[in-house]
Amino acid sequence: MSQPKIVALAGSLRIGSFNKQLIRLAAEDARAAGADMTLVDLRELALPLFDQDIETSGGLPEAAKRFKSLLRGSDGFFIASPEYNSSITGALKNAIDWASRGESDDEPPLVAFRGKAAALCAASPGVLGGLRGLVHLRAILGNIGVIVLPDHVTIPKADEAFDESGKLKDERKAKQVAKLARSFVELLARLRA
Numbered sequence: 190m191s192q193p194k195i196v197a198l199a200g201s202l203r204i205g206s207f208n209k210q211l212i213r214l215a216a217e218d219a220r221a222a223g224a225d226m227t228l229v230d231l232r233e234l235a236l237p238l239f240d241q242d243i244e245t246s247g248g249l250p251e252a253a254k255r256f257k258s259l260l261r262g263s264d265g266f267f268i269a270s271p272e273y274n275s276s277i278t279g280a281l282k283n284a285i286d287w288a289s290r291g292e293s294d295d296e297p298p299l300v301a302f303r304g305k306a307a308a309l310c311a312a313s314p315g316v317l318g319g320l321r322g323l324v325h326l327r328a329i330l331g332n333i334g335v336i337v338l339p340d341h342v343t344i345p346k347a348d349e350a351f352d353e354s355g356k357l358k359d360e361r362k363a364k365q366v367a368k369l370a371r372s373f374v375e376l377l378a379r380l381r382a
Contacts, residue, residue: 192225193377194263200270200281200326202232207312207347208319210355211366212269215310218370219267224377226267227259231280239286253287260288260301264377266335267308267370272315272322277329289333303334306380308373310342310366312350318343338376342369 197216199208209230216226234252237243243250249257260266270277288301297303307330311319320343327337342365344350350357357363 191381192223193265193374193381194225194227195219195265195267195373195377196227196229196259196263197267198229198231198269198281198284200231200268200278202278202280204232206271207314207344207351208269208271210351211310211312211344211347212267213355214357214363215267215269215308215366215370218367219374221367222371222374224370224374227263229256229259231284234284236280236283236287239283244290249287249290249292253290254292256284257288257290257292257301260305263305264381265306265308265373267310267373268326269310269312270319270322270326272311272313272317272319275321276325277322281326282329285329285333299333302330304336305334306336306338306373306376308338308341308369310344310369312344312347314346314348316345318345318347336380338369338373340369340372342366 199212201208220226236252309323313319
């Protein structure tokens with residue numbers, strides 16, 4: 190059986206993002222569990238803000254096509270989502286919106302999302318660790334046909350949670366991330382079978 194293919198991304202654009210650190214750790218754990226991982230940086234994609242006029246006049250921007258193609262070619266998504274004002278970031282919502290758009294009349298709706306699975310995690314300086322944002326992300330993904338793992342991991346006080354090498358200081362939290370990654374890879378392997 191081939192390896193499950195996972196696209197991993199953080200919903201943050203910030204270079205020093207706690208969620209970028211977290212998704213790198215989660216991706217390492219998923220790779221160790223047998224997944225073929227592709228790490229995507231939304232900052233490098235440089236997606237324009239979703240505007241249907243852009244789509245109408247020239248179709249999907251090239252960056253949106255590349256991102257959508259990665260999602261289509263995967264079995265699922267591992268997302269580390271920051272919490273902005275009790276929800277998800279504009280950058281993450283924008284990426285989802287672009288990838289949800291059809292490129293032809295015969296393309297099935299939401300082809301980059303339907304039948305895929307997702308695992309979620311979050312890191313935040315707050316005491317809830319980004320939990321409120323994950324509630325919104327779970328709802329968005331579920332509404333576009335993504336099976337979302339019921340378990341998730343949050344990292345509270347993220348500004349104190351990582352060491353100089355980018356590893357989690359709290360071994361219990363590191364084990365939770367590794368367990369989530371293993372569970373996700375196992376689920377994808379079962380869905381592929």
